[in-house]
Amino acid sequence: MDWWTRLQQAAGTLAALGTLAVIVFTWLSLQQVDNEHALTREGQVTDRYNNAVGNIGEDPLEVRLGGIYALQRIMEDSPRDQPSIVNVLSTYIRNHAKKPKQAADVSTREPASDVQAALTALGNRDRSHDGTANVDLSRAYLVGADLSRANLEDADLYRANLEGAHLSRANLEDADLYDAKLTRADLVDANLVDAFLSHANLEDADLSYANLEDADLSRANLDHAHLYDAKLTRANLEGADLYDAKLTGADLVDANLVDAFLSYANLEGADLTRADLSRADLDHAHLEGADLTRANLYRADLSHANLESAKR
Secondary structure, eight states: HHHHHHHHHHHHHHHHHHHEEEEHHHHHHHHHHHHHHHHHHHHHHHHHHOOOOHHHHHSSSSOOOOOHHHHHHHHHHGGGGHHHHHHHHHHHHHHHOOOOOOOGGGGGOOOOHHHHHHHHHTSSOOOOOTTOOOBOTTOOOOOOHHHHHHHTTTOBBTOBBTTTTTTTTOTTTTOBOTTOOOOTTTTOOOOOTBBBBBOBBBOOOOOOOOOOOTOOOOOOOTTBOOTTTTOOOBBBBOOHHHHHOTTTTTTTTBBBOOBOOOOTTTTTTTEEEEOBBBBBBBBTOTTTTOOTTTTTTTTBBBOBBBBBTTTT
């Protein structure tokens, strides 16, 4: 190989190395620019977060509302900040949703606009970004709150007052509603799978089409509650008060109704297959067309109950 050929090859190699060097330099430059932009964005998010948190502590309502809306936007823009925002908004609601000193007509009550805005922000968040954070609204006074379609899975609503609240199609799976007050609440088509509702007050609540599979409703007050076509498979209703409750078409397969008070309850067409109704009070209950196949009726009071066409 003559010197000219070698020179050409060397020149080609140098050109290739030069091109590679340009590519590497360009890539490193772009990475540096991206890192700088990321740091800038992170700094901007931090500033926005600090300003928003500062605003929700101010006196003017419009400033607090602006802070809440800013936190909601940050949750959308920066998922990594969502857990802390969930905790901040939960704390804000608990601190601002207090029972009024003077009695009020529940039918005309609703939360203050800032509390409702915070509830809406929490209910509409993408729960997959929550990390270990959980919505904690325990003991909050949320009479008349609009939580329809809200995602409150695993939420802590212990002893919360949700009288007349709108919870239709809300996701309350695994939520803790122990001793919560849900009188006249709208829970139509809500998801309450595995929810803990022991001792909850659900008098006159509308739970039509709600999914209460495996829910714990022991000792709950369901007087006059509407449970049309509700799914109560394996639900624990031990000792529950279901006086005059509307359970037409309800799925109560394998449900625990031991010691339940079902006097005057309407169970027409309900599926009570394998349900445990030991010592249950079914005086004057309507069981027309109900399926009681393999149901445990040991010492149940069926006096004056209408069992026409019931399957036993």
